[in-house]
Amino acid sequence: MNRPGTLRWLLPALVVVVSVGCAGARVHERGSDNARSARANLESLKANPELADRAPAELQEAESAVRTAETTDTRDGTLRQHLGYLAEVKVETARAAAEQQLAEDQGKAWAAERERQRNNLSAADAEALRLELAALKARQTERGYVVTISDVLFTTAKWDIKPGAAKNLDRLVALLQKYPNLTIFVEGHTDSQGNDAYNQDLSEKRAGAVKDLLVSRGIASERITEVGHGEGLPVADNKTASGRQQNRRVEIVFEKLNLP
Amino acid sequence: MTFILGSRIPSALAAGLAAALTVGCATTPPQPPPTRELQAAESSIVGAERTGAAQYAPQELRVAREKLSVGHKARQDGHMTLARRAAEQAQADAELATARTQAAIARAQAEQARGDVP
Numbered sequence: 001m002n003r004p005g006t007l008r009w010l011l012p013a014l015v016v017v018v019s020v021g022c023a024g025a026r027v028h029e030r031g032s033d034n035a036r037s038a039r040a041n042l043e044s045l046k047a048n049p050e051l052a053d054r055a056p057a058e059l060q061e062a063e064s065a066v067r068t069a070e071t072t073d074t075r076d077g078t079l080r081q082h083l084g085y086l087a088e089v090k091v092e093t094a095r096a097a098a099e100q101q102l103a104e105d106q107g108k109a110w111a112a113e114r115e116r117q118r119n120n121l122s123a124a125d126a127e128a129l130r131l132e133l134a135a136l137k138a139r140q141t142e143r144g145y146v147v148t149i150s151d152v153l154f155t156t157a158k159w160d161i162k163p164g165a166a167k168n169l170d171r172l173v174a175l176l177q178k179y180p181n182l183t184i185f186v187e188g189h190t191d192s193q194g195n196d197a198y199n200q201d202l203s204e205k206r207a208g209a210v211k212d213l214l215v216s217r218g219i220a221s222e223r224i225t226e227v228g229h230g231e232g233l234p235v236a237d238n239k240t241a242s243g244r245q246q247n248r249r250v251e252i253v254f255e256k257l258n259l260p
Numbered sequence: 261m262t263f264i265l266g267s268r269i270p271s272a273l274a275a276g277l278a279a280a281l282t283v284g285c286a287t288t289p290p291q292p293p294p295t296r297e298l299q300a301a302e303s304s305i306v307g308a309e310r311t312g313a314a315q316y317a318p319q320e321l322r323v324a325r326e327k328l329s330v331g332h333k334a335r336q337d338g339h340m341t342l343a344r345r346a347a348e349q350a351q352a353d354a355e356l357a358t359a360r361t362q363a364a365i366a367r368a369q370a371e372q373a374r375g376d377v378p
Contacts, residue, residue: 086349093352097363103366113377117377
């Protein structure tokens with residue numbers, strides 16, 4: 001640490017303190033240079049379109065610290081300076097929080113762009129696909145988009161697809177035909193009736209049945225990976241008949257598909 | 261004097277000094293020790309360290325630590341107003357260190373994501 005530099009600060013500060021703090025300035029003052037510069041920085045943050053809305057809680061806290069620094073009515077110059085300092089630091093904290101959020105948003109946008117290119121989609125196609133997935137009631141999960149095909153797909157202990165249920169897969173077939181670079185996981189699940197090994201086998205057969213159906217409609221089998229999960233990942237209560245029916249399902253997972 | 265902070269942080273220095281020097285004034289009524297404020301500052305500093313502030317915001321982290329030690333010393337000496345203000349500033353500095361660290365990490369990750377795009 002640089003001692004002469006330190007002394008340069010020590011002397012003026014001492015003078016300020018003695019004259020304002022102890023001798024007692026007669027006039028109460030509000031704000032400080034710190035408070036004014038905190039206000040200016042806060043206003044410039046609020047005027048920055050990329051940052052203004054990205055850290056509302058921190059911005060609120062900064063606003064309140066700046067206001068306190070500006071309005072505290074005291075003859076205590078050191079208190080004014082203290083509040084001004086806190087205000088400055090909180091404004092900087094809000095700025096950093098907003099910059100963090102901005103960077104995270106940009107990172108997500110780049111990741112989405114990368115996915116779009118990986119799937120060989122134009123920006124317009126990506127938007128259309130997003131809408132089509134929404135029509136299929138796809139859920140967005142950590143892994144990617146997941147479409148559940150549960151409605152009366154399988155009878156207990158069976159893996160052949162009920163004739164009516166096959167129509168539910170038509171939309172999926174159309175989507176896969178339209179976007180030939182998409183690959184999917186077809187994942188089978190069972191209810192809790194029967195033992196684990198049996199259900200594991202049954203879930204694989206269910207996944208296989210859906211894969212076969214897709215292949216029979218002209219989807220290349222290399223695009224489809226089948227997986228059986230047994231009874232381990234229920235989505236509903238296995239104690240009721242309707243819960244068990246929901247658990248007898250196949251999920252179509254568009255892994256890592258991350259659309260804008 | 262341990263509370264003298266680097267000349268690169270003049271406002272922190274001036275505030276710290278000013279606070280230190282006023283305490284002697286007879287007009288200040290007796291204050292309870294700022295135990296809670298000192299603990300809050302300490303845990304904010306630990307939080308900043310865990311986030312990686314030693315790497316990404318070393319300056320802010322150092323200032324926070326120095327002010328915390330000013331605060332502890334002032335409490336021992338019975339300067340409670342200085343102790344409380346030092347603790348409050350230390351906490352704010354540590355939170356700034358955390359925020360700047362997280363921003364730096366997020367920027368690095370965004371750069372990485374950008375680099376992954378063919």
